[in-house]
Amino acid sequence: MIRFEHVGFAYTKERGKILDDLSFTIEKGESVGIIGPNGAGKSTLLKLMVGLIFPQEGSIMIDSESVGKKNLAKIRQKIGYVFQDSDTQLFMPTVEADIGFGPKNYGLSTEEVKKRVEEALIKTGTQDLRSLSVLELSGGQKKLVSLATVLSLEPEVLLFDEPTIALDPKNRRRFIELFRELSGTKIIVTHDLDLILDTCSRTILLDEGKIVCDDETEKILYDQKLLEENGLELPLMIEGVKRRIDYENSVH
Amino acid sequence: MDKWTEARRSLQMMETSGEESLYRKIHPLAKFLTTILFLVLVTSCARDHLDVVLAMGVWLYAYALIGGLSAGQCFRKMWGLFALLFFVGIANPILDRVPALTVGHVVISRGMIAFVSLFLKGALALLSAYFLAVTTGMNGILSALLKLKVPVLLINVIYLIYRYLGLMIQEASDVWTAYRLRAPGQKGIHFSVWGSLVGSMMIRSMDKAEKVYQSMELRGYKPEETFAGEEKWNKESTVYLLICVPSLCLFRFLPVFSLIGSIFTGR
Ligand SMILES: Nc1ncnc2c1ncn2[C@@H]1O[C@H](COP(=O)(O)OP(=O)(O)OP(=O)(O)O)[C@@H](O)[C@H]1O
Numbered sequence: 466m467i468r469f470e471h472v473g474f475a476y477t478k479e480r481g482k483i484l485d486d487l488s489f490t491i492e493k494g495e496s497v498g499i500i501g502p503n504g505a506g507k508s509t510l511l512k513l514m515v516g517l518i519f520p521q522e523g524s525i526m527i528d529s530e531s532v533g534k535k536n537l538a539k540i541r542q543k544i545g546y547v548f549q550d551s552d553t554q555l556f557m558p559t560v561e562a563d564i565g566f567g568p569k570n571y572g573l574s575t576e577e578v579k580k581r582v583e584e585a586l587i588k589t590g591t592q593d594l595r596s597l598s599v600l601e602l603s604g605g606q607k608k609l610v611s612l613a614t615v616l617s618l619e620p621e622v623l624l625f626d627e628p629t630i631a632l633d634p635k636n637r638r639r640f641i642e643l644f645r646e647l648s649g650t651k652i653i654v655t656h657d658l659d660l661i662l663d664t665c666s667r668t669i670l671l672d673e674g675k676i677v678c679d680d681e682t683e684k685i686l687y688d689q690k691l692l693e694e695n696g697l698e699l700p701l702m703i704e705g706v707k708r709r710i711d712y713e714n715s716v717h
Numbered sequence: 718m719d720k721w722t723e724a725r726r727s728l729q730m731m732e733t734s735g736e737e738s739l740y741r742k743i744h745p746l747a748k749f750l751t752t753i754l755f756l757v758l759v760t761s762c763a764r765d766h767l768d769v770v771l772a773m774g775v776w777l778y779a780y781a782l783i784g785g786l787s788a789g790q791c792f793r794k795m796w797g798l799f800a801l802l803f804f805v806g807i808a809n810p811i812l813d814r815v816p817a818l819t820v821g822h823v824v825i826s827r828g829m830i831a832f833v834s835l836f837l838k839g840a841l842a843l844l845s846a847y848f849l850a851v852t853t854g855m856n857g858i859l860s861a862l863l864k865l866k867v868p869v870l871l872i873n874v875i876y877l878i879y880r881y882l883g884l885m886i887q888e889a890s891d892v893w894t895a896y897r898l899r900a901p902g903q904k905g906i907h908f909s910v911w912g913s914l915v916g917s918m919m920i921r922s923m924d925k926a927e928k929v930y931q932s933m934e935l936r937g938y939k940p941e942e943t944f945a946g947e948e949k950w951n952k953e954s955t956v957y958l959l960i961c962v963p964s965l966c967l968f969r970f971l972p973v974f975s976l977i978g979s980i981f982t983g984r
């Protein structure tokens with residue numbers, strides 16, 4: 466369970482509050498999409514959950530622990546976070562080493578680490594990349610490998626920041642399938658509204674650091690007016706269906 | 718392979734410890750201490766005692782030979798450093814021309830001897846560090862440092878720099894490409910933009926370094942655990958120390974060359 470209670474956050478005093486009085490609860494096992502225009506504070510929200518930054522106001526609870534400097538290790542072991550920018554997520558010399566970095570740190574045996582790496586490679590379809598240098602990968606491949614580095618930790622909660630950016634259609638579909646197979650709590654931040662439609666039952670719409678709407682995905686994503694008021698557009702799929710209907714009406 | 722890729726590759730050599738060296742099974746701490754001892758003994762040689770420096774060279778040569786290590790690799794990868802050593806020492810024979818000895822008709826100056834011994838000392842130090850790196854790997858070295866109670870903060874810094882160096886090379890390469898694309902037909906980077914280029918690269922690097930560190934932390938990086946080291950102290954390590962330390966001292970403090978010479982000449 467993840468609970469935000471009246472959370473307020475500012476990077477600097479001059480810039481002012483990036484997030485303001487946020488309250489919501491995400492239950493264990495839920496899949497939640499977080500959407501909103503550029504600069505709405507979505508990535509900031511995720512960083513708060515793993516304790517990379519701390520709120521100036523309010524509190525954040527992960528299960529029964531309040532996120533703070535003291536219990537970071539415990540909280541981070543529970544949560545996997547796939548960065549928006551995969552360039553900085555990867556730092557080991559080879560793909561394999563990078564995927565094994567986390568499990569090794571948590572003191573798993575050599576065989577167990579190997580097993581975890583193998584599974585993560587298979588799940589993300591990156592077996593052929595295993596011995597490549599991270600710097601030899603394409604943008605999409607980096608994204609898949611970042612995903613693998615987090616999957617190998619087998620966390621209870623998974624946070625994805627723009628997981629499908631840079632992925633080709635096939636890999637995007639692979640991600641969706643993978644996402645559905647994963648158990649645990651999952652949160653996706655993305656501009657790919659179709660992805661949310663495909664994977665999340667609940668959506669939180671964020672704008673200028675405030676929750677505009679927190680509801681069933683369909684209710685939000687089918688609401689053209691609501692989306693446009695907040696700098697977003699209908700998912701392409703819906704847009705397509707609408708055009709099709711218009712077309713058929715005009716023909717008949 | 719372009720120069721950037723090559724630089725990165727060389728960096729990776731420290732990742733996996735020594736290809737097929739006999740010293741692989743030796744505990745990192747034993748190798749680390751031996752290397753430190755070697756460095757201290759070599760750098761403390763007086764500059765006009767070329768024979769002692771040579772004796773240390775013989776020791777290192779034997780060490781490499783027994784362990785199946787190749788010095789050639791090191792020369793190829795770090796020739797720039799060796800060249801630097803050369804230029805640092807070259808002033809000696811120019812400035813100090815007092816004759817020291819004559820071999821046949823050739824007069825050898827004190828400066829010449831100082832130059833050769835300085836160069837050798839530097840080269841030996843580089844080589845021994847290189848051997849430590851390839852037989853132990855970065856993780857091993859850091860675990861040795863941790864056992865020696867080096868502050869965790871320092872270990873963090875070393876590890877982050879090491880981890881980050883590869884990305885920094887990439888960054889430099891990207892900046893270089895971006896520059897070239899917008900300044901076609903120029904050779905090198907024009908001096909007027911050096912400042913801003915380097916500046917922007919530094920800022921980008923700092924920002925990235927912070928994120929890389931976050932990524933490490935999020936995946937459970939904790940020096941005390943990451944470098945806890947699976948290696949246990951074994952018999953081989955004791956034997957290794959028992960051979961290396963006394964033989965090193967022997968080569969350093971006994972006039973090995975004169976002794977060998979006297980055996981042959983019987984004097
Ligand atoms: N490290 C930082 N220091 C200062 N301000 C920051 C920092 N990171 C982000 N911001 C500011 O905080 C605001 C929210 O940023 P955030 O990255 O959370 O947006 P986002 O919703 O993820 O946007 P996007 O969709 O573009 O990824 C932005 O106005 C940004 O300028």
Ligand SMILES: [Mg+2]
Nearest residue numbers: 507508509549
């Ligand atoms: Mg973002």
